[in-house]
Amino acid sequence: MLLSRQWLVVVAAAAMLGARRSLQAQDNMRREDHLRWPGGEVTFHLGRNLTGVVLANIREVMAGLESVTCLRFTPLGTRRGARYATKVLYIRRGHSCYYEKVGRRASGSVLLKLGDRCAQRPTAVLHMFLHVVGVRHEHQRYDRNYYVTVDHHNILPSHAREYIRRSWGVSYVASAGLPYDYASIMHHAASGHPRDPRRPVMLPLVPCAQLIMGQRDVLSPADVARLNRLYGCERHYLGDDIIGAVPYATWRRRASRLRRLEDHRRW
Template identity: 30%
Template sequence: MSIRIFLGLLTFLFCKGNVIPGQDPKNVPNLFNLPGMLVNNRSDIVLMEGDIALSKHTDRTAYIQSPKWPNGIVPIEFDGAFTEEQKNVIIGAMTTISQNTNDCIRFVWRNNNPAWLRIHSGQGCWSYMGKTVSSGQQDLSLQIPGCVHHSVALHEFLHALGFAHEHTRPDRDTYVRVYYENIEPSQTFAFDKFPSNQVNTFNQAYDYGSIMHYRNDAFSINGRPTVKPILAGYENWESYMGRGDKMSAQDIQKLKTYYGCP
C-alpha cells in the first residue's frame, strides 16, 4: 500500500485533536520546555534555536540555503521504536501538510529513493532545515513520548521542508519584544535574528499564529515571558503564540509559494 493511500485511510483518525489517548488536546506541549527533551548527546550535531540540527562544522547561516525536496516529494521511513498508534499521530501531521497543499507536497515510503527522511525517537524534538543530503538518510527526531504530538510533528516537518522560526525574521522587532533577562543564558542565541539577505519572508506579514512561532515562555529561566507581541491590537496574542495545533493560513501560503504549488 502506498503512503498516499495510507494517509487517506488515516484522515478520519485526526479530526478530534490528533493526540494519543491520555494526552489532553487542550494542553499542546511546549516544545522548548519539555523535561529532558532538548539534551543532545550526539557528537556530530549541534541544536540551533533548540530544535534545528546542524553539523558541528556548519555555519549558522548555511541552513537557510538548504535545497527543497525535489518536486515536493519527501521519502520517509520510521525506525522501529514507534508503535502503530504513535506512527498514526505522526502520519496525521504529514496528512495535514499534503491536504493543505493539495498534494503538491507529498510524503512517500522510502523504497528505492536515494535520499530519505528517517523519523526516529532520538534525544529531543528536532530536524535539519530543508533537504541536507543528496543520498542516504536525513534524521528527524520525535522522542517518545513527549514529541509524539500532532503540533510538534507539524513544526518539525516544516523545518525539514525548509522553514525557520517565525521570531527569527529580520523584521521581528517591529512585532515582538524579546526579554533577554528572562531567557536561560545558554539559550539566548535561539532568539537571534537573521539578516534580511539570509531569509525569505515570502512577502507575508508577521504571523503570531504560525506553527513555527515560539511560545511566550520559551526557554524561560523564571517563568516570565521571553517574547511578547507589541503591535497595537495584537497584545492578546501572547497566550496563543506557539500553542496552536495546526498550520496558519500564512504557513500554508508560504509552503505553497516556496514549493511552487498552484
C-alpha cells in the same frame, strides 16, 4: 613577543569582525533555497521502535500536508531508485523531539527524533515536520523587532539558536512575502525556553497577540501559504488574500532579483 594592550584590542576586534563576516556569508539566499526538498518530494524511513500513537500522528501529519500543499512523502524503497536515495528523512524514537537541522542536507540524510511525550499531539509532530521541509521559526524573521521584544538574557543556551534573527534578504525569501504571523504554528510562546520561568522570553508589541503566540493547534492560513509559495505549489492556496501579503507573482519576481543581486555581490 608580548603584544601591547592596544594591539590585543585590535587583534580581538579583527577576529570578531572576521567571525561576523563568516556568519553573514553563511546566511545567504542560495543556502536558504537548498533547504527545500527538490520537487517537494520527501523520501522517508520510519524506525521500528516508534510507538503506535506517534506512528498515527506521523501519518496524520503527512496526509494533512499533502492535502493542502504539493509536498509528497514517499517511503524509502517504494519507488524505482528510492532504495538507493542519498537524501532520506530518517524518523526515529527519541527521549525528546529533536530535528537535526532545518530543511534537507546538501549531502546525506536528515534525522528527526520524536519522543513519546512530546509527540503525543499531531500538531507537535507537525511543527517538527515544518522544520524538516525548510521552515524556520516565525520569530527569527529580520523584521521581528517591530512585533516582539526578546529577552536574550533569559533564553536557555541550548535553545539560543531558535531566536537568531536572519538577514533581511534571507527573511524576505523565507517569509515568502507574507506579513508577520503571531498565530503561526512556527511561533514560540512568550514563555518559551526561559532561564527564569517567572520572566517571559518574548513579549508581543501588540499585547493581545500573547493569547495566540505559541499555539500548536492548527496551521494558520499564512503557514499554508508560505509552504505553497516556497515550493511553487501554484495550484494550492497562496495567500494573496491575506492582509499585508505581497502578491505571489510579485514576491517571486522580487526574490529572484534579490538572489541575482546576492550572486553578483559575491563575485
